[in-house]
Amino acid sequence: MGMWQRFTMIFKSKANKALDRAEDPRETLDYSYEKQLELLQKVRRGVADVATSRKRLELQIGQLDQQSAKLESQAKAALSQGREDLAREALTRRSALTVQLQDLHAQLAGLQDQEEKLTQASQRLQAKVESFRTKKETIKATYSAAEAQTKINEAFSGISEELGDVGLAIQRAEDKTQAMQARAGAIDELLASGALDDATGTTKDSITAELERMSSNSEVEDTLAAMKAEIGGGTASPAVEAAGAPAVEAPAPKPAQES
Amino acid sequence: MIVRIMGEGQYRVDDVVIERLNELDDALEEALADEAAFPAALSALLSAVRMEGEQLADDELVTSDVVLPSGDATVDEVRALLTDEGLIPD
Numbered sequence: 001m002g003m004w005q006r007f008t009m010i011f012k013s014k015a016n017k018a019l020d021r022a023e024d025p026r027e028t029l030d031y032s033y034e035k036q037l038e039l040l041q042k043v044r045r046g047v048a049d050v051a052t053s054r055k056r057l058e059l060q061i062g063q064l065d066q067q068s069a070k071l072e073s074q075a076k077a078a079l080s081q082g083r084e085d086l087a088r089e090a091l092t093r094r095s096a097l098t099v100q101l102q103d104l105h106a107q108l109a110g111l112q113d114q115e116e117k118l119t120q121a122s123q124r125l126q127a128k129v130e131s132f133r134t135k136k137e138t139i140k141a142t143y144s145a146a147e148a149q150t151k152i153n154e155a156f157s158g159i160s161e162e163l164g165d166v167g168l169a170i171q172r173a174e175d176k177t178q179a180m181q182a183r184a185g186a187i188d189e190l191l192a193s194g195a196l197d198d199a200t201g202t203t204k205d206s207i208t209a210e211l212e213r214m215s216s217n218s219e220v221e222d223t224l225a226a227m228k229a230e231i232g233g234g235t236a237s238p239a240v241e242a243a244g245a246p247a248v249e250a251p252a253p254k255p256a257q258e259s
Numbered sequence: 260m261i262v263r264i265m266g267e268g269q270y271r272v273d274d275v276v277i278e279r280l281n282e283l284d285d286a287l288e289e290a291l292a293d294e295a296a297f298p299a300a301l302s303a304l305l306s307a308v309r310m311e312g313e314q315l316a317d318d319e320l321v322t323s324d325v326v327l328p329s330g331d332a333t334v335d336e337v338r339a340l341l342t343d344e345g346l347i348p349d
């Protein structure tokens with residue numbers, strides 16, 4: 001027996017178990033319809049859950065992107081001030097983020113896929129449940145309990161397959177969302193603990209602090225140089241060199257000796 | 260013949276292509292023992308169904324003759340579904 005025959009048999013036996021039967025088959029119709037509506041609600045909640053997870057993930061990706069861009073500009077700033085060590089540190093942190101981001105983007109694609117499939121499943125199920133409702137009313141109006149059985153079986157087998165399929169899809173989606181939430185929680189914790197640096201900019205990481213210290217140093221030097229140029233004339237160039245010198249603690253030119 | 264691809268919906272497939280689908284199914288059966296070959300084998304079978312078949316309208320309530328796993332199912336998931344009922348010994 002081929003794989004699909006086996007798969008089909010197993011699937012159908014599972015799907016059939018999903019629908020309990022009442023004594024009067026026509027009552028079973030109503031009961032089953034209630035169950036279908038319940039599942040439809042569940043699928044809609046599932047779609048909403050996946051969407052929530054996706055949005056959270058997008059938010060985190062945005063934060064990490066910002067952080068990554070910030071580290072890159074910090075590396076540039078550090079390098080332009082001759083601090084290769086600092087630039088290297090920033091780029092190292094950035095490359096760790098890049099790995100994380102790649103992973104999150106893959107997760108996001110998976111969630112988007114899941115969301116789309118679940119949305120479609122929900123639409124299909126809704127259409128089929130509606131069909132079932134119409135059939136159910138026709139059967140109840142037209143046939144006696146004894147006569148109804150064949151018609152009911154037909155309606156049942158069509159819907160039970162869809163229910164089984166959607167039931168499995170929603171279960172997979174739930175598993176996936178739970179796994180995602182655990183991961184998202186872990187990343188939030190990392191972000192909060194500062195291990196990935198704070199992307200909101202409320203606290204300063206060490207690279208920012210160092211760069212600010214450096215830029216305020218060179219700002220002082222620039223202003224000094226400008227002042228000296230105004231007063232003495234021609235002394236601006238050594239001061240500019242000092243501002244761009246590799247060492248942050250580069251000694252300022254000594255105005256007293258030069259003037 | 261009506262074929263359901265799980266998570267995707269149902270297709271009406273002309274009987275004349277069944278032989279070809281059966282061959283693809285045999286390949287998939289063999290691929291169950293070979294994780295590397297499984298995704299391609301599954302994808303080949305599902306693509307053939309999508310290509311040859313006509314998708315049923317959402318509101319059609321029809322029983323499928325054949326049910327196939329969804330395209331993103333892993334070999335482990337399919338094995339689990341198959342072994343769940345004890346039809347395939349490990």
